[in-house]
Amino acid sequence: MDELRRAITELVRPYVRAADARALDDPDAELVALGVDSLAVVELIVLIERRFSVTFPSDLLDWSTFRTVTSIAETVVSLGGSAGSGPGDLDRPHSATGSA
Protein backbone atom coordinates (compact mmCIF):
# COMPACT_ATOMS: atom_id res chain seq x y z
CA MET A 1 0.00 0.00 0.00
CA ASP A 2 1.48 3.36 -0.88
CA GLU A 3 2.43 5.88 1.77
CA LEU A 4 -0.66 8.03 1.40
CA ARG A 5 -3.06 5.14 1.74
CA ARG A 6 -1.08 3.86 4.69
CA ALA A 7 -1.34 7.24 6.39
CA ILE A 8 -5.07 7.40 5.76
CA THR A 9 -5.54 3.87 7.02
CA GLU A 10 -4.02 4.89 10.33
CA LEU A 11 -6.37 7.84 10.59
CA VAL A 12 -9.34 5.57 9.89
CA ARG A 13 -8.27 2.76 12.20
CA PRO A 14 -9.72 4.08 15.49
CA TYR A 15 -13.18 4.28 13.93
CA VAL A 16 -13.31 0.72 12.69
CA ARG A 17 -15.19 -1.80 14.79
CA ALA A 18 -12.80 -3.73 17.02
CA ALA A 19 -13.78 -7.05 15.46
CA ASP A 20 -13.06 -5.82 11.93
CA ALA A 21 -9.61 -4.32 12.52
CA ARG A 22 -7.81 -6.83 10.23
CA ALA A 23 -10.08 -6.02 7.28
CA LEU A 24 -8.43 -2.61 7.17
CA ASP A 25 -5.33 -4.23 5.68
CA ASP A 26 -7.22 -3.99 2.38
CA PRO A 27 -7.43 -0.34 1.26
CA ASP A 28 -10.43 -1.20 -0.89
CA ALA A 29 -12.52 -2.54 1.96
CA GLU A 30 -15.88 -0.76 2.30
CA LEU A 31 -15.52 1.44 5.38
CA VAL A 32 -19.21 1.66 6.26
CA ALA A 33 -19.32 -2.12 6.48
CA LEU A 34 -16.44 -1.99 8.98
CA GLY A 35 -18.34 0.27 11.34
CA VAL A 36 -17.14 3.68 10.18
CA ASP A 37 -20.43 5.49 10.65
CA SER A 38 -21.63 8.98 9.84
CA LEU A 39 -20.24 10.57 12.99
CA ALA A 40 -16.87 8.90 12.43
CA VAL A 41 -16.79 10.23 8.87
CA VAL A 42 -17.33 13.76 10.14
CA GLU A 43 -14.36 13.44 12.47
CA LEU A 44 -12.30 11.94 9.66
CA ILE A 45 -13.08 14.93 7.45
CA VAL A 46 -11.64 17.22 10.09
CA LEU A 47 -8.57 15.01 10.64
CA ILE A 48 -7.85 14.47 6.95
CA GLU A 49 -8.17 18.16 6.13
CA ARG A 50 -5.80 19.01 8.92
CA ARG A 51 -3.31 16.21 8.27
CA PHE A 52 -2.96 16.73 4.53
CA SER A 53 -3.69 20.47 4.35
CA VAL A 54 -6.63 20.09 2.00
CA THR A 55 -10.20 21.34 2.07
CA PHE A 56 -13.03 19.20 0.77
CA PRO A 57 -15.38 21.28 -1.38
CA SER A 58 -19.12 20.75 -0.89
CA ASP A 59 -19.51 18.62 -3.99
CA LEU A 60 -16.95 16.11 -2.75
CA LEU A 61 -18.55 15.79 0.69
CA ASP A 62 -20.52 12.65 0.07
CA TRP A 63 -20.38 8.96 0.78
CA SER A 64 -18.57 8.01 -2.43
CA THR A 65 -15.54 10.01 -1.34
CA PHE A 66 -15.34 8.08 1.93
CA ARG A 67 -16.26 4.68 0.60
CA THR A 68 -12.79 3.16 0.97
CA VAL A 69 -9.28 4.19 1.99
CA THR A 70 -8.43 4.24 -1.72
CA SER A 71 -11.31 6.57 -2.60
CA ILE A 72 -10.26 8.93 0.18
CA ALA A 73 -6.66 8.84 -1.03
CA GLU A 74 -7.68 9.55 -4.62
CA THR A 75 -9.73 12.52 -3.48
CA VAL A 76 -6.89 13.86 -1.35
CA VAL A 77 -4.55 13.61 -4.34
CA SER A 78 -7.06 15.42 -6.55
CA LEU A 79 -7.12 18.22 -3.98
CA GLY A 80 -3.38 18.58 -4.15
CA GLY A 81 -2.52 16.65 -1.00
CA SER A 82 -0.02 13.83 -0.58
CA ALA A 83 1.54 11.71 2.13
CA GLY A 84 4.22 14.34 2.47
CA SER A 85 1.91 17.29 2.97
CA GLY A 86 0.79 18.10 6.44
CA PRO A 87 0.12 20.90 8.86
CA GLY A 88 3.83 21.60 9.20
CA ASP A 89 4.51 21.66 5.47
CA LEU A 90 4.61 25.33 4.53
CA ASP A 91 5.58 24.83 0.87
CA ARG A 92 2.26 23.24 -0.06
CA PRO A 93 -0.48 25.68 -0.95
CA HIS A 94 -3.94 24.86 0.38
CA SER A 95 -6.13 23.54 -2.36
CA ALA A 96 -9.53 25.18 -2.30
CA THR A 97 -11.22 23.47 -5.22
CA GLY A 98 -11.09 19.91 -6.41
CA SER A 99 -10.82 18.67 -9.93
CA ALA A 100 -12.44 15.54 -11.32
Place this chain on the structure above:
Amino acid sequence: MRAAQVTDHDLAHSYQGRPFGPPWEYGGTIVSILRRQVDVLGDAAFLTTATADGETTTLSYRDVNRLSRRVSAWLRREAGVGAGDTVALAPVNDARSVVGILGALRAGCTVLLLSPADPVARLRPQVESAGAKVVLHPPTVSLDPSLASVVLPDPETLADPAWDEPDAPVGPADDAFLIGTSGSTAASKLVAQSHYNVVANAAALRAHHGIRPGERLLGCLPIHHVNGLHFTVLGPLAAGAHVLLAHAFDPFGYPRLLERFRPRIASVVPSLLEALTHTWRTPRLPADFGYFVSAAAPLTAQTAREVSRRLGTRVLQGYGLTETTNFSTTMPPDVSPETYRRLILEADIPSIGTAMPGNEVAVLLEDGRVAEPGQVGELCMRGHNVMSRYAGNADATAEAFRHGWFHSQDLGFAVRDPDDDRLYFVVTGRGKNIAKVRGETVSLEEMERALRAVPGVRDAACVCLPHRFLGDEIVAAVVFAPGERPDVGAALCASFAATVVPRRVLSLDAIPRTATGKILRPRLAEQVAAQLDAPPQ
Protein backbone atom coordinates in the same frame (compact mmCIF):
# COMPACT_ATOMS: atom_id res chain seq x y z
CA MET B 1 -62.04 15.41 52.73
CA ARG B 2 -59.07 13.30 53.60
CA ALA B 3 -58.14 10.86 50.88
CA ALA B 4 -56.94 7.36 51.65
CA GLN B 5 -53.25 7.17 52.58
CA VAL B 6 -51.27 8.70 49.74
CA THR B 7 -48.18 6.73 48.80
CA ASP B 8 -44.83 7.90 47.39
CA HIS B 9 -45.92 6.29 44.16
CA ASP B 10 -49.10 8.39 44.04
CA LEU B 11 -47.19 11.57 44.81
CA ALA B 12 -44.57 10.89 42.16
CA HIS B 13 -47.35 10.69 39.61
CA SER B 14 -49.34 13.72 40.66
CA TYR B 15 -49.07 17.03 38.87
CA GLN B 16 -49.74 20.25 40.78
CA GLY B 17 -51.84 18.37 43.25
CA ARG B 18 -53.81 16.62 40.56
CA PRO B 19 -53.43 12.87 41.03
CA PHE B 20 -52.78 10.38 38.28
CA GLY B 21 -56.16 8.88 37.55
CA PRO B 22 -59.68 9.70 36.51
CA PRO B 23 -60.96 12.20 35.71
CA TRP B 24 -58.20 12.27 33.08
CA GLU B 25 -57.26 15.68 31.76
CA TYR B 26 -56.57 14.29 28.28
CA GLY B 27 -59.04 11.81 26.89
CA GLY B 28 -58.23 8.55 25.25
CA THR B 29 -55.09 6.85 24.10
CA ILE B 30 -52.82 7.48 21.16
CA VAL B 31 -54.96 4.98 19.24
CA SER B 32 -58.21 6.85 19.82
CA ILE B 33 -56.36 10.06 18.96
CA LEU B 34 -55.30 8.51 15.65
CA ARG B 35 -58.90 7.61 14.89
CA ARG B 36 -59.98 11.17 15.65
CA GLN B 37 -57.23 12.59 13.42
CA VAL B 38 -58.63 10.59 10.51
CA ASP B 39 -61.99 12.35 10.97
CA VAL B 40 -60.42 15.76 11.38
CA LEU B 41 -57.42 15.60 9.06
CA GLY B 42 -58.16 12.62 6.79
CA ASP B 43 -55.75 12.74 3.90
CA ALA B 44 -53.37 15.25 5.48
CA ALA B 45 -49.80 13.97 5.55
CA PHE B 46 -48.59 12.40 8.78
CA LEU B 47 -45.45 10.44 8.11
CA THR B 48 -42.83 10.84 5.42
CA THR B 49 -40.02 8.33 5.63
CA ALA B 50 -36.78 8.69 3.71
CA THR B 51 -34.34 5.99 2.70
CA ALA B 52 -30.59 6.50 2.54
CA ASP B 53 -30.71 7.53 -1.12
CA GLY B 54 -33.28 10.22 -0.47
CA GLU B 55 -36.35 8.38 -1.71
CA THR B 56 -39.42 9.34 0.28
CA THR B 57 -42.79 7.79 0.94
CA THR B 58 -45.62 9.73 2.56
CA LEU B 59 -48.50 8.24 4.50
CA SER B 60 -51.56 10.27 5.43
CA TYR B 61 -53.44 9.95 8.70
CA ARG B 62 -56.01 7.90 6.83
CA ASP B 63 -53.27 5.63 5.42
CA VAL B 64 -51.65 5.04 8.80
CA ASN B 65 -55.03 4.33 10.33
CA ARG B 66 -55.96 1.84 7.64
CA LEU B 67 -52.56 0.10 7.60
CA SER B 68 -52.23 -0.13 11.36
CA ARG B 69 -55.72 -1.68 11.57
CA ARG B 70 -54.51 -4.35 9.16
CA VAL B 71 -51.45 -5.04 11.31
CA SER B 72 -53.62 -5.22 14.39
CA ALA B 73 -55.91 -7.77 12.72
CA TRP B 74 -52.90 -9.75 11.49
CA LEU B 75 -51.43 -9.82 14.98
CA ARG B 76 -54.65 -11.08 16.50
CA ARG B 77 -55.36 -13.67 13.80
CA GLU B 78 -51.94 -14.86 12.61
CA ALA B 79 -49.57 -14.11 15.46
CA GLY B 80 -52.04 -15.21 18.09
CA VAL B 81 -51.64 -12.21 20.34
CA GLY B 82 -54.44 -10.35 22.03
CA ALA B 83 -55.24 -7.62 24.44
CA GLY B 84 -52.92 -7.61 27.41
CA ASP B 85 -50.15 -9.52 25.66
CA THR B 86 -46.70 -8.07 25.14
CA VAL B 87 -45.08 -8.01 21.72
CA ALA B 88 -41.43 -7.20 21.26
CA LEU B 89 -40.43 -5.05 18.32
CA ALA B 90 -36.99 -4.01 17.06
CA PRO B 91 -37.85 -1.01 14.92
CA VAL B 92 -35.95 1.11 12.46
CA ASN B 93 -37.03 4.52 11.23
CA ASP B 94 -39.32 3.28 8.50
CA ALA B 95 -43.04 3.32 7.82
CA ARG B 96 -43.41 -0.38 8.47
CA SER B 97 -42.03 -0.05 11.99
CA VAL B 98 -44.24 2.93 12.86
CA VAL B 99 -47.31 1.17 11.49
CA GLY B 100 -46.23 -1.96 13.34
CA ILE B 101 -46.05 -0.09 16.65
CA LEU B 102 -49.49 1.46 16.15
CA GLY B 103 -50.93 -1.85 15.00
CA ALA B 104 -49.67 -3.59 18.13
CA LEU B 105 -51.14 -0.88 20.35
CA ARG B 106 -54.48 -1.19 18.55
CA ALA B 107 -54.46 -4.90 19.25
CA GLY B 108 -54.29 -4.02 22.91
CA CYS B 109 -50.70 -5.18 23.23
CA THR B 110 -47.88 -3.69 25.19
CA VAL B 111 -44.91 -2.99 22.93
CA LEU B 112 -41.44 -3.93 24.18
CA LEU B 113 -39.05 -1.84 22.13
CA LEU B 114 -35.76 -3.55 21.34
CA SER B 115 -32.57 -1.95 20.10
CA PRO B 116 -31.80 -3.59 16.73
CA ALA B 117 -28.04 -3.42 17.26
CA ASP B 118 -28.05 -5.08 20.66
CA PRO B 119 -26.51 -8.55 20.87
CA VAL B 120 -28.84 -11.42 21.67
CA ALA B 121 -27.39 -11.71 25.19
CA ARG B 122 -28.86 -8.32 25.91
CA LEU B 123 -32.15 -8.80 24.04
CA ARG B 124 -33.15 -12.19 25.34
CA PRO B 125 -33.40 -11.22 29.04
CA GLN B 126 -35.62 -8.31 28.07
CA VAL B 127 -37.86 -10.50 25.92
CA GLU B 128 -38.12 -13.11 28.65
CA SER B 129 -38.59 -10.67 31.49
CA ALA B 130 -41.37 -8.92 29.61
CA GLY B 131 -42.98 -12.22 28.67
CA ALA B 132 -43.22 -11.16 25.04
CA LYS B 133 -45.34 -13.57 23.03
CA VAL B 134 -43.72 -12.70 19.73
CA VAL B 135 -40.66 -10.79 18.56
CA LEU B 136 -41.22 -8.64 15.47
CA HIS B 137 -38.90 -6.72 13.22
CA PRO B 138 -38.88 -4.97 9.85
CA PRO B 139 -37.14 -6.90 7.03
CA THR B 140 -33.98 -4.78 7.24
CA VAL B 141 -33.25 -5.88 10.81
CA SER B 142 -31.82 -9.32 11.40
CA LEU B 143 -32.03 -10.85 14.84
CA ASP B 144 -30.44 -13.93 16.30
CA PRO B 145 -32.36 -17.06 15.23
CA SER B 146 -32.76 -18.12 18.85
CA LEU B 147 -35.26 -15.30 19.30
CA ALA B 148 -37.54 -16.95 16.71
CA SER B 149 -38.49 -13.51 15.48
CA VAL B 150 -41.12 -12.79 12.87
CA VAL B 151 -40.84 -10.30 10.03
CA LEU B 152 -43.45 -7.56 10.14
CA PRO B 153 -45.45 -8.06 6.97
CA ASP B 154 -45.91 -5.23 4.51
CA PRO B 155 -49.32 -3.94 5.56
CA GLU B 156 -50.15 -3.18 1.93
CA THR B 157 -50.30 -6.96 1.41
CA LEU B 158 -52.61 -7.57 4.36
CA ALA B 159 -56.37 -7.74 4.27
CA ASP B 160 -58.53 -5.08 5.84
CA PRO B 161 -60.43 -6.26 8.88
CA ALA B 162 -64.20 -5.78 8.90
CA TRP B 163 -64.91 -2.03 8.82
CA ASP B 164 -66.56 -2.15 12.20
CA GLU B 165 -64.03 -4.39 13.94
CA PRO B 166 -63.10 -2.37 16.99
CA ASP B 167 -59.69 -1.77 18.43
CA ALA B 168 -58.95 -3.67 21.60
CA PRO B 169 -60.10 -1.68 24.60
CA VAL B 170 -57.25 -0.24 26.61
CA GLY B 171 -57.36 2.14 29.52
CA PRO B 172 -55.11 5.13 30.20
CA ALA B 173 -53.33 3.34 33.02
CA ASP B 174 -52.59 0.24 30.93
CA ASP B 175 -49.05 -0.35 29.69
CA ALA B 176 -48.29 0.96 26.25
CA PHE B 177 -44.52 0.51 26.11
CA LEU B 178 -41.76 -1.37 27.84
CA ILE B 179 -38.36 0.13 27.19
CA GLY B 180 -35.06 -1.12 28.56
CA THR B 181 -32.80 1.31 30.30
CA SER B 182 -29.24 0.73 31.30
CA GLY B 183 -29.11 1.22 35.00
CA SER B 184 -26.08 2.32 36.89
CA THR B 185 -25.37 -0.86 38.78
CA ALA B 186 -27.95 -3.58 38.39
CA ALA B 187 -28.95 -5.31 35.21
CA SER B 188 -30.93 -3.12 32.89
CA LYS B 189 -34.46 -2.31 34.00
CA LEU B 190 -37.65 -2.26 31.96
CA VAL B 191 -39.44 1.06 32.11
CA ALA B 192 -43.21 0.69 31.76
CA GLN B 193 -44.88 3.67 30.10
CA SER B 194 -48.66 3.82 30.35
CA HIS B 195 -51.01 4.97 27.62
CA TYR B 196 -51.64 8.09 29.68
CA ASN B 197 -47.91 8.80 29.90
CA VAL B 198 -47.88 8.77 26.09
CA VAL B 199 -50.86 11.08 25.76
CA ALA B 200 -49.79 13.46 28.53
CA ASN B 201 -46.33 13.76 27.02
CA ALA B 202 -47.78 14.38 23.56
CA ALA B 203 -50.00 17.12 24.99
CA ALA B 204 -47.01 18.67 26.75
CA LEU B 205 -44.99 18.76 23.54
CA ARG B 206 -47.86 20.33 21.66
CA ALA B 207 -48.38 22.98 24.31
CA HIS B 208 -44.71 23.79 24.81
CA HIS B 209 -43.82 24.03 21.14
CA GLY B 210 -47.17 25.32 19.90
CA ILE B 211 -47.34 22.54 17.31
CA ARG B 212 -50.25 23.06 14.96
CA PRO B 213 -51.90 20.62 12.56
CA GLY B 214 -49.95 20.35 9.32
CA GLU B 215 -46.74 21.76 10.77
CA ARG B 216 -43.58 19.95 9.80
CA LEU B 217 -41.03 18.34 12.10
CA LEU B 218 -37.80 16.64 11.05
CA GLY B 219 -36.61 13.62 12.98
CA CYS B 220 -33.64 11.33 12.46
CA LEU B 221 -33.02 9.82 15.89
CA PRO B 222 -33.88 6.14 16.32
CA ILE B 223 -37.44 5.37 17.33
CA HIS B 224 -36.43 2.52 19.59
CA HIS B 225 -35.51 5.28 22.03
CA VAL B 226 -38.04 7.59 23.68
CA ASN B 227 -36.85 10.78 22.01
CA GLY B 228 -37.29 9.41 18.51
CA LEU B 229 -40.52 7.64 19.43
CA HIS B 230 -42.35 10.37 21.35
CA PHE B 231 -40.90 13.62 20.04
CA THR B 232 -40.84 12.65 16.38
CA VAL B 233 -43.67 10.12 15.99
CA LEU B 234 -46.35 9.99 18.66
CA GLY B 235 -46.19 13.65 19.72
CA PRO B 236 -46.59 14.96 16.17
CA LEU B 237 -49.36 12.41 15.58
CA ALA B 238 -51.34 13.77 18.50
CA ALA B 239 -50.81 17.31 17.26
CA GLY B 240 -51.86 16.51 13.70
CA ALA B 241 -48.45 17.48 12.42
CA HIS B 242 -46.39 16.12 9.53
CA VAL B 243 -43.11 14.47 10.39
CA LEU B 244 -40.24 13.55 8.11
CA LEU B 245 -38.54 10.62 9.76
CA ALA B 246 -35.11 10.14 8.26
CA HIS B 247 -33.69 6.64 8.41
CA ALA B 248 -30.62 7.86 10.29
CA PHE B 249 -28.50 10.97 10.51
CA ASP B 250 -26.58 11.44 7.30
CA PRO B 251 -24.25 14.43 7.59
CA PHE B 252 -24.18 14.80 3.82
CA GLY B 253 -27.88 14.37 3.16
CA TYR B 254 -29.29 16.22 6.17
CA PRO B 255 -28.96 19.72 4.70
CA ARG B 256 -30.90 18.55 1.65
CA LEU B 257 -33.66 17.23 3.92
CA LEU B 258 -33.87 20.60 5.65
CA GLU B 259 -34.09 22.38 2.32
CA ARG B 260 -36.62 20.02 0.74
CA PHE B 261 -38.87 19.40 3.71
CA ARG B 262 -38.69 22.85 5.35
CA PRO B 263 -39.52 21.81 8.90
CA ARG B 264 -40.17 24.34 11.62
CA ILE B 265 -38.59 22.13 14.25
CA ALA B 266 -35.73 19.63 13.88
CA SER B 267 -34.89 17.03 16.52
CA VAL B 268 -31.18 16.53 17.10
CA VAL B 269 -28.44 15.60 19.54
CA PRO B 270 -25.38 17.85 20.10
CA SER B 271 -22.97 15.66 18.13
CA LEU B 272 -25.25 15.95 15.13
CA LEU B 273 -25.10 19.74 15.34
CA GLU B 274 -21.32 19.56 15.64
CA ALA B 275 -21.21 17.40 12.54
CA LEU B 276 -23.45 19.77 10.61
CA THR B 277 -21.36 22.81 11.42
CA HIS B 278 -18.40 20.94 9.96
CA THR B 279 -19.89 19.35 6.87
CA TRP B 280 -22.40 21.95 5.77
CA ARG B 281 -19.95 24.24 4.04
CA THR B 282 -22.38 26.83 2.71
CA PRO B 283 -25.24 26.56 5.15
CA ARG B 284 -28.51 28.24 4.43
CA LEU B 285 -31.59 27.37 6.43
CA PRO B 286 -34.99 27.93 4.83
CA ALA B 287 -36.64 31.11 6.08
CA ASP B 288 -39.44 29.29 7.88
CA PHE B 289 -37.08 27.17 9.99
CA GLY B 290 -37.72 27.70 13.68
CA TYR B 291 -35.19 25.91 15.86
CA PHE B 292 -33.38 22.72 16.71
CA VAL B 293 -34.40 20.77 19.79
CA SER B 294 -31.34 19.09 21.25
CA ALA B 295 -31.35 16.32 23.82
CA ALA B 296 -29.64 13.18 25.08
CA ALA B 297 -26.22 14.69 25.75
CA PRO B 298 -24.98 17.99 27.16
CA LEU B 299 -25.04 20.80 24.66
CA THR B 300 -21.99 23.04 24.92
CA ALA B 301 -22.21 26.80 24.63
CA GLN B 302 -19.64 26.56 21.88
CA THR B 303 -21.86 24.32 19.76
CA ALA B 304 -24.80 26.67 20.31
CA ARG B 305 -22.63 29.61 19.30
CA GLU B 306 -21.46 27.82 16.15
CA VAL B 307 -25.06 27.06 15.24
CA SER B 308 -25.95 30.69 15.83
CA ARG B 309 -22.99 31.98 13.85
CA ARG B 310 -23.02 29.54 10.93
CA LEU B 311 -26.67 28.52 10.66
CA GLY B 312 -28.26 31.62 12.14
CA THR B 313 -30.67 29.74 14.38
CA ARG B 314 -31.25 28.68 17.96
CA VAL B 315 -30.85 25.37 19.73
CA LEU B 316 -33.47 24.71 22.40
CA GLN B 317 -31.98 22.14 24.70
CA GLY B 318 -34.28 19.71 26.46
CA TYR B 319 -33.79 16.98 29.03
CA GLY B 320 -35.64 13.90 30.04
CA LEU B 321 -35.34 10.20 30.70
CA THR B 322 -37.10 7.05 29.61
CA GLU B 323 -38.58 7.14 33.12
CA THR B 324 -40.23 10.50 32.41
CA THR B 325 -41.58 9.31 29.07
CA ASN B 326 -39.69 11.86 26.96
CA PHE B 327 -38.89 15.49 27.79
CA SER B 328 -39.11 16.67 31.35
CA THR B 329 -37.71 20.13 30.60
CA THR B 330 -37.06 22.14 27.44
CA MET B 331 -35.99 25.70 26.72
CA PRO B 332 -39.13 27.69 25.93
CA PRO B 333 -39.47 28.74 22.28
CA ASP B 334 -40.43 32.26 23.30
CA VAL B 335 -37.28 32.86 25.30
CA SER B 336 -35.96 36.38 24.72
CA PRO B 337 -32.64 36.89 22.91
CA GLU B 338 -31.10 38.26 26.12
CA THR B 339 -32.17 35.25 28.16
CA TYR B 340 -31.06 32.89 25.37
CA ARG B 341 -27.67 34.58 25.38
CA ARG B 342 -27.35 34.40 29.16
CA LEU B 343 -28.58 30.83 29.58
CA ILE B 344 -27.22 29.21 26.43
CA LEU B 345 -24.72 31.15 24.34
CA GLU B 346 -22.65 32.59 27.17
CA ALA B 347 -23.39 30.05 29.90
CA ASP B 348 -20.74 27.80 31.40
CA ILE B 349 -23.31 25.06 31.10
CA PRO B 350 -26.29 25.71 28.80
CA SER B 351 -29.62 25.35 30.54
CA ILE B 352 -31.97 22.45 29.86
CA GLY B 353 -34.88 24.87 30.09
CA THR B 354 -38.08 24.98 32.12
CA ALA B 355 -40.37 22.21 33.31
CA MET B 356 -42.65 20.90 30.60
CA PRO B 357 -46.39 21.09 31.21
CA GLY B 358 -47.57 17.96 32.96
CA ASN B 359 -44.57 17.54 35.22
CA GLU B 360 -43.05 19.42 38.09
CA VAL B 361 -39.29 19.54 38.39
CA ALA B 362 -37.36 20.27 41.58
CA VAL B 363 -33.77 20.18 42.69
CA LEU B 364 -33.71 18.19 45.91
CA LEU B 365 -31.04 17.82 48.56
CA GLU B 366 -30.30 14.47 50.13
CA ASP B 367 -32.66 15.10 53.02
CA GLY B 368 -35.51 15.76 50.62
CA ARG B 369 -35.58 19.55 51.03
CA VAL B 370 -35.80 21.71 47.93
CA ALA B 371 -32.46 23.34 47.12
CA GLU B 372 -32.06 27.11 46.88
CA PRO B 373 -31.60 28.51 43.35
CA GLY B 374 -27.97 27.98 42.46
CA GLN B 375 -27.52 25.18 44.96
CA VAL B 376 -26.64 21.82 43.46
CA GLY B 377 -28.84 18.85 44.22
CA GLU B 378 -30.58 16.02 42.44
CA LEU B 379 -33.04 16.75 39.65
CA CYS B 380 -36.37 15.18 40.54
CA MET B 381 -39.70 15.09 38.77
CA ARG B 382 -43.28 14.29 39.48
CA GLY B 383 -46.20 14.33 37.14
CA HIS B 384 -48.33 12.57 34.63
CA ASN B 385 -45.37 11.78 32.41
CA VAL B 386 -43.57 9.78 35.08
CA MET B 387 -43.34 6.11 34.15
CA SER B 388 -45.74 3.66 35.62
CA ARG B 389 -42.95 1.59 37.19
CA TYR B 390 -39.91 -0.54 36.49
CA ALA B 391 -41.62 -3.68 35.27
CA GLY B 392 -40.97 -6.66 37.51
CA ASN B 393 -38.77 -4.68 39.89
CA ALA B 394 -40.71 -3.39 42.87
CA ASP B 395 -37.56 -2.54 44.84
CA ALA B 396 -36.05 -0.35 42.12
CA THR B 397 -39.44 1.29 41.61
CA ALA B 398 -39.83 2.10 45.30
CA GLU B 399 -36.29 3.44 45.40
CA ALA B 400 -36.90 5.64 42.37
CA PHE B 401 -40.09 7.13 43.85
CA ARG B 402 -38.94 7.68 47.44
CA HIS B 403 -40.19 10.85 49.13
CA GLY B 404 -42.85 11.16 46.43
CA TRP B 405 -40.58 12.25 43.58
CA PHE B 406 -38.94 10.40 40.73
CA HIS B 407 -35.17 10.58 41.26
CA SER B 408 -33.22 11.08 38.06
CA GLN B 409 -29.80 10.64 39.65
CA ASP B 410 -28.64 13.63 37.63
CA LEU B 411 -27.22 16.62 39.48
CA GLY B 412 -27.99 20.23 38.79
CA PHE B 413 -29.40 23.50 40.03
CA ALA B 414 -32.24 25.88 39.34
CA VAL B 415 -31.81 29.48 38.27
CA ARG B 416 -34.20 32.37 37.86
CA ASP B 417 -33.34 34.56 34.94
CA PRO B 418 -33.53 38.26 35.89
CA ASP B 419 -35.68 39.18 32.87
CA ASP B 420 -37.81 36.08 32.72
CA ASP B 421 -39.63 34.98 35.80
CA ARG B 422 -39.55 31.32 34.91
CA LEU B 423 -37.41 28.80 36.76
CA TYR B 424 -34.71 27.32 34.53
CA PHE B 425 -32.63 24.24 35.25
CA VAL B 426 -29.01 23.37 34.59
CA VAL B 427 -27.51 19.87 34.70
CA THR B 428 -24.07 19.80 36.23
CA GLY B 429 -23.28 16.13 36.22
CA ARG B 430 -24.43 12.58 36.31
CA GLY B 431 -24.81 10.78 39.58
CA LYS B 432 -24.92 7.54 37.62
CA ASN B 433 -21.90 5.87 36.11
CA ILE B 434 -23.25 5.72 32.62
CA ALA B 435 -21.96 6.76 29.24
CA LYS B 436 -23.94 7.63 26.16
CA VAL B 437 -22.03 6.44 23.15
CA ARG B 438 -23.54 7.22 19.75
CA GLY B 439 -26.90 7.61 21.46
CA GLU B 440 -26.82 4.29 23.31
CA THR B 441 -26.72 4.31 27.10
CA VAL B 442 -24.08 2.08 28.63
CA SER B 443 -23.66 1.20 32.26
CA LEU B 444 -19.95 1.59 33.01
CA GLU B 445 -20.26 -0.73 35.96
CA GLU B 446 -21.88 -3.41 33.84
CA MET B 447 -19.08 -3.10 31.27
CA GLU B 448 -16.47 -3.25 34.01
CA ARG B 449 -17.97 -6.46 35.34
CA ALA B 450 -17.92 -7.90 31.82
CA LEU B 451 -14.25 -6.91 31.37
CA ARG B 452 -13.21 -8.46 34.66
CA ALA B 453 -14.87 -11.70 33.58
CA VAL B 454 -12.60 -12.03 30.54
CA PRO B 455 -9.89 -14.66 31.12
CA GLY B 456 -6.51 -12.99 31.45
CA VAL B 457 -7.92 -9.81 32.96
CA ARG B 458 -7.00 -9.13 36.58
CA ASP B 459 -8.91 -5.91 37.01
CA ALA B 460 -10.59 -3.36 34.79
CA ALA B 461 -12.38 -0.03 34.86
CA CYS B 462 -14.00 2.19 32.28
CA VAL B 463 -13.53 5.87 31.77
CA CYS B 464 -16.09 7.99 29.98
CA LEU B 465 -14.58 10.74 27.87
CA PRO B 466 -16.66 13.44 26.20
CA HIS B 467 -16.33 13.18 22.47
CA ARG B 468 -17.32 15.95 20.16
CA PHE B 469 -18.95 13.75 17.55
CA LEU B 470 -19.81 10.54 19.41
CA GLY B 471 -21.28 11.98 22.58
CA ASP B 472 -19.20 9.92 24.94
CA GLU B 473 -16.32 7.60 24.26
CA ILE B 474 -15.56 4.75 26.65
CA VAL B 475 -11.91 3.91 27.17
CA ALA B 476 -11.14 0.63 28.90
CA ALA B 477 -8.35 0.57 31.47
CA VAL B 478 -7.27 -3.03 31.99
CA VAL B 479 -4.84 -4.77 34.31
CA PHE B 480 -3.76 -7.83 32.39
CA ALA B 481 -2.45 -11.00 33.99
CA PRO B 482 1.27 -11.40 33.29
CA GLY B 483 1.89 -12.63 29.77
CA GLU B 484 -1.79 -12.37 28.83
CA ARG B 485 -3.32 -10.00 26.30
CA PRO B 486 -6.87 -11.16 25.52
CA ASP B 487 -8.91 -9.28 22.94
CA VAL B 488 -11.27 -7.64 25.41
CA GLY B 489 -13.09 -5.72 22.67
CA ALA B 490 -14.11 -8.95 20.96
CA ALA B 491 -15.23 -10.40 24.29
CA LEU B 492 -17.41 -7.38 25.02
CA CYS B 493 -19.20 -7.74 21.68
CA ALA B 494 -21.04 -10.71 23.13
CA SER B 495 -23.01 -8.53 25.49
CA PHE B 496 -22.74 -4.97 24.18
CA ALA B 497 -23.68 -3.45 20.85
CA ALA B 498 -20.55 -3.15 18.71
CA THR B 499 -20.94 0.60 18.43
CA VAL B 500 -20.34 1.12 22.16
CA VAL B 501 -17.47 -1.30 22.66
CA PRO B 502 -14.30 0.62 23.60
CA ARG B 503 -11.95 1.07 20.70
CA ARG B 504 -9.11 2.17 22.94
CA VAL B 505 -7.87 -0.22 25.59
CA LEU B 506 -5.12 0.93 27.92
CA SER B 507 -2.94 -1.33 29.99
CA LEU B 508 -2.50 -0.21 33.60
CA ASP B 509 -0.50 -1.72 36.44
CA ALA B 510 -3.38 -1.21 38.81
CA ILE B 511 -6.84 0.36 38.97
CA PRO B 512 -6.83 3.05 41.67
CA ARG B 513 -9.23 2.03 44.42
CA THR B 514 -10.10 3.09 47.95
CA ALA B 515 -9.36 0.90 50.94
CA THR B 516 -12.86 -0.53 50.62
CA GLY B 517 -12.39 -1.32 46.95
CA LYS B 518 -14.38 1.51 45.33
CA ILE B 519 -12.85 2.79 42.12
CA LEU B 520 -11.29 6.22 42.52
CA ARG B 521 -12.76 7.55 39.32
CA PRO B 522 -11.16 11.01 39.28
CA ARG B 523 -7.70 9.48 39.80
CA LEU B 524 -8.41 6.86 37.14
CA ALA B 525 -9.52 9.56 34.71
CA GLU B 526 -6.23 11.41 35.29
CA GLN B 527 -4.16 8.30 34.69
CA VAL B 528 -6.03 7.47 31.53
CA ALA B 529 -5.76 11.03 30.24
CA ALA B 530 -2.03 11.00 30.93
CA GLN B 531 -1.55 7.76 29.03
CA LEU B 532 -3.64 8.96 26.11
CA ASP B 533 -1.70 12.21 25.88
CA ALA B 534 1.70 10.57 26.20
CA PRO B 535 3.73 10.58 22.97
CA PRO B 536 3.64 7.20 21.15
CA GLN B 537 6.55 4.82 21.87
